[in-house]
Amino acid sequence: AGAGIVLAVNKWDALDKDDRERARVSVERRLSFAPWIPVRHISARYGRGVKSLLGVVSRVYHAGDFDVQTAELNRILAEATTDHPPPMVQGRAIKLRYAHKGGDHPPTVVVHGNRTEALPESYRRYLANRYRDELDLLGVPVRLETRTTRNPYAGRRNELTRRQLKRRRRVIRHGSS
Structure with missing residues (x-):
């Protein structure tokens, strides 16, 4: 929980153009709850995309060390x-x-x-x-x-004075003054 994540989709070389598009759309749809996850398509067999995958993994790891004022x-x-x-x-x-x-x-x-x-x-x-x-x-x-932030006045209520109570009763009885 809380770790950086990179999704590597392997066997990319085994797919034709239409299957690649369907796979890309499917992954996008399934990751719609977290669009910030980088997705890299690789072919481990031929080594395609592995170098860029390692660069992204390094970038994600260092993003966790965020140093900000x-x-x-x-x-x-x-x-x-x-x-x-x-x-x-x-x-x-x-x-x-x-x-x-x-x-x-x-x-x-x-x-x-x-x-x-x-x-x-x-x-x-x-x-x-x-x-x-x-x-x-x-x-x-x-x-x-x-x-x-703690509110020092939370839960406290201003108690009405006798004069304020009399005025309130009068206003309620006779309408606004």
């Missing part, structure tokens, strides 16, 4: 939330404040904000894909963790 992660987060703001939850906006690096292999980005526990899975995928694209993390799953 917090400022860059924050810039990407700001652009992503500007282009596509997080959805409202129970009539309240989810505010994503800042992001920082959480670890390597797999690259982990920690996003801080309010009400992040209510952030839909689709928006989490959007952010992970955005980080993968912007940071050029080919073939590597990006783990996105969210942390909610």
Whole structure:
């Protein structure tokens, strides 16, 4: 879990042009959930494509060692939330404040904000894909963790004074003042 992945399709030399196209479309369709996985077509028998496969494997491995500044992660987060703001939850906006690096292999980005526990899975995928694209993390799953800032006023309710209670009763009884 969390390892980089490269898909090598072997026996490519044994297929004719039509079969190659069908195989390519089939692999594309089956990997539609993870379009970031690089696919290489090889012929181990003749050694075709093996050199480029090893280059891609090396690139994917080193993408897991992503070294990025917090400022860059924050810039990407700001652009992503500007282009596509997080959805409202129970009539309240989810505010994503800042992001920082959480670890390597797999690259982990920690996003801080309010009400992040209510952030839909689709928006989490959007952010992970955005980080993968912007940071050029080919073939590597990006783990996105969210942390909610503690609200010191959560669970507290302002108790109404006697005067406020009297006014409320009067307004309800006689309509707006």
